[in-house]
Amino acid sequence: MQGFALSSGIAVERAQGSVIEDVDGNRYVDLIGGIGVNSLGHCHPAYTKAMHEQLEKATVGSFTSAPRAELINEVAKVAPKGVDKVQLYSSGAEAVESAFRLAMNHTGHQEVVGFWGGFHGKTGGVLGLLGSDFKHHLGPFLPGQHLTPFADCYRCPLRLTYPDCGIACADYVRDVIRYQTAGEIAAIIVEPIQGTAGNIVPPAGFLRAIASIAKEHDALLFCDEMITGFGRTGLMWGAEHDGVIPDIMTVGKGMGGGFPIAAVISTETLTQKKPWSNPSASSSSYGGNPLASAAGLAALEIILKEDLVTNAERVGRVMLAQLVAMKEKHRAIGEVRGKGLLLGVELVKDRMSKEPLDKEVTRALYQECLRRGLIAMTYSPSIRINPPLIIREDQALAGLAILDEALTVVLRQYGLDR
Ligand SMILES: Cc1ncc(COP(=O)(O)O)c(C=O)c1O
Numbered sequence: 001m002q003g004f005a006l007s008s009g010i011a012v013e014r015a016q017g018s019v020i021e022d023v024d025g026n027r028y029v030d031l032i033g034g035i036g037v038n039s040l041g042h043c044h045p046a047y048t049k050a051m052h053e054q055l056e057k058a059t060v061g062s063f064t065s066a067p068r069a070e071l072i073n074e075v076a077k078v079a080p081k082g083v084d085k086v087q088l089y090s091s092g093a094e095a096v097e098s099a100f101r102l103a104m105n106h107t108g109h110q111e112v113v114g115f116w117g118g119f120h121g122k123t124g125g126v127l128g129l130l131g132s133d134f135k136h137h138l139g140p141f142l143p144g145q146h147l148t149p150f151a152d153c154y155r156c157p158l159r160l161t162y163p164d165c166g167i168a169c170a171d172y173v174r175d176v177i178r179y180q181t182a183g184e185i186a187a188i189i190v191e192p193i194q195g196t197a198g199n200i201v202p203p204a205g206f207l208r209a210i211a212s213i214a215k216e217h218d219a220l221l222f223c224d225e226m227i228t229g230f231g232r233t234g235l236m237w238g239a240e241h242d243g244v245i246p247d248i249m250t251v252g253k254g255m256g257g258g259f260p261i262a263a264v265i266s267t268e269t270l271t272q273k274k275p276w277s278n279p280s281a282s283s284s285s286y287g288g289n290p291l292a293s294a295a296g297l298a299a300l301e302i303i304l305k306e307d308l309v310t311n312a313e314r315v316g317r318v319m320l321a322q323l324v325a326m327k328e329k330h331r332a333i334g335e336v337r338g339k340g341l342l343l344g345v346e347l348v349k350d351r352m353s354k355e356p357l358d359k360e361v362t363r364a365l366y367q368e369c370l371r372r373g374l375i376a377m378t379y380s381p382s383i384r385i386n387p388p389l390i391i392r393e394d395q396a397l398a399g400l401a402i403l404d405e406a407l408t409v410v411l412r413q414y415g416l417d418r
Contacts, residue, residue: 004032004379007363008370015042018391020375029399031376033386036195036227036342039254040302041390047257047298054294062283067293074300075265078236080245085271087264088288088296092226092252093121095262096189098282099248100125102266103187103220105276111181113173113188113219115150116157117197120189120224120250129189131197144184148176150194151202154335154346155354162203170209177217185219187248192238195227198382199344201337207242220247220270226262227342230254231303231389234313234340241339254389257302259295260286308389312340315396319343319385322400330407332357332416341391345383349416356381361414368406374399378406 013023018041020028030038040047058065068088076084089095104110114120114129122130128141131150135141149157149169158168177185190210194200207223214221223246228238232254239246247270252262264271264282275281286292303309316338323336323345334348347357347365359381366379376399377384387396411417 002035004366004375004377007366007379008375010370010375017041017043018388018395026373028370028373028375029395029402031374031385031387031396031399033341033388034253034258035377035384036232036253036386037256037258038388039230039232039308040257040299041388044257044302044390046302047295050294050298051259051291054291058290061289062285062287064288065290065293067290067297068288071288071293071297071300074297075263078300078304079265080237080239080249083245083247083249083265083267085266085268087271087282088292089252089262089264089284090260090286090289090292091121092250092262093123093126094284094287095250095252095264096120096224096226097123097125099222099250099264099266100187101282102264102270102276103222103248106270106273107186107218107220109184109186109219111144111146111185113146113148113176113181113185115190115194116147117150117152117194117200118147118189118191118224119194119196120226144182146176146180148173150197150200151206152194152197152200153203154200154337167203167206167209170206170213173210173213174216177213183217185214185217187220187222188214189222189224191224191226192228192241192244193233193339193342195342195384195386198346199338199342199384199386201339201344204242207239207244211244211246214247222246222248222250225249226252227254227386230300231309231312232340232386233342234309234316236309238339255299256292256295257299259292261292261296303389306390311391312389315387315391315393316340316343318393319396319400322397326400326404326407329404330411330417332407332411338385341385341387341389343385345385347381347383357416361410361416364413365406365410368410369402372402372406374402374406376403378403
């Protein structure tokens with residue numbers, strides 16, 4: 001089980017919209033949203049109807065089907081201009097690994113540059129690009145994978161301050177390529193907003209700078225939009241915030257509204273090149289199976305019909321304003337940030353040192369939130385808030401009110417309210 005699920009002690013009985021009910025009848029506002037998976041809310045009626053209908057028709061197999069063809073067409077319509085060829089998979093890591101093969105296939109290069117704080121899955125081909133200590137004792141990693149500091153301005157890895165820094169961390173990528181690599185970079189992989197690291201929003205211009213550096217080295221810009229894609233950040237794609245069109249994108253999570261589906265999205269030129277484009281060369285057992293396709297199609301139709309991208313932007317803005325107000329009240333809040341419904345809160349012992357709050361305190365905060373009817377990723381000093389994209393403003397604010405109350409109680413308990 002995921003850590004938050006295990007330590008919650010919750011066994012889910014049913015869930016609807018933005019509310020989860022456990023087997024004991026307790027109800028919780030869901031501000032985790034399956035860590036970015038839950039785009040539609042729980043058991044969206046149009047989604048369950050589409051899945052029921054598909055279950056009656058065809059459930060297994062790698063043949064093409066109407067939902068598969070429609071899904072590929074509909075994703076292509078909302079994809080960035082020219083980056084509209086879609087290959088389906090069943091998990092994020094699987095899609096990311098295939099995208100690396102695609103990049104190598106096109107460039108003839110073998111190396112990849114990623115970022116500190118980055119997360120792209122837990123399979124062997126991506127572990128080396130995990131930018132955290134999670135990968136300790138899991139090595140050795142694939143050769144040719146290199147990491148460079150991300151634009152985490154709250155805790156700048158280069159100890160500089162934005163905007164005076166001139167986004168020096170982007171420049172630093174050039175040095176990493178010059179001094180650490182064989183100079184054969186197939187792709188630079190980047191999350192437009194880093195999810196696992198704490199919903200960290202880089203400053204404007206960062207992604208554009210990375211795109212230029214990729215070009216300078218005949219490498220591809222690979223945006224991993226697993227969390228940021230399909231509207232979560234208030235625009236359809238996270239890279240749009242910086243006006244960037246990547247060469248390759250990987251998507252998943254919210255794409256399936258809960259069903260495991262992921263995809264590589266790229267250009268005609270890249271995806272038609274052999275051997276990646278050969279039959280069976282980049283397929284998988286479950287990629288694009290009828291149920292997954294029906295789920296992806298229903299999810300995208302609902303996202304568009306209910307304009308959930310705008311809802312994410314609007315409710316996200318209200319939530320961010322509320323978090324800013326909470327920062328005024330609780331000195332343990334060092335920073336709040338986010339775009340759309342991808343929000344982050346840094347809990348610190350001291351605003352000057354920015355030392356993270358002890359895990360003991362945040363674990364207590366998590367339990368206090370649960371007792372009061374809120375599930376959010378408050379067990380870590382980098383709180384991540386990723387509600388379903390359908391969440392209403394009143395529900396979102398009710399969830400934050402619980403967080404506010406729980407913070408008041410727990411910070412007082414640990415003498416951190418003064
Ligand atoms: C940005 C990003 N890429 C890839 C993945 C891996 O996805 P999966 O868990 O479906 O393999 C994740 C998962 O959290 C992610 O956040």
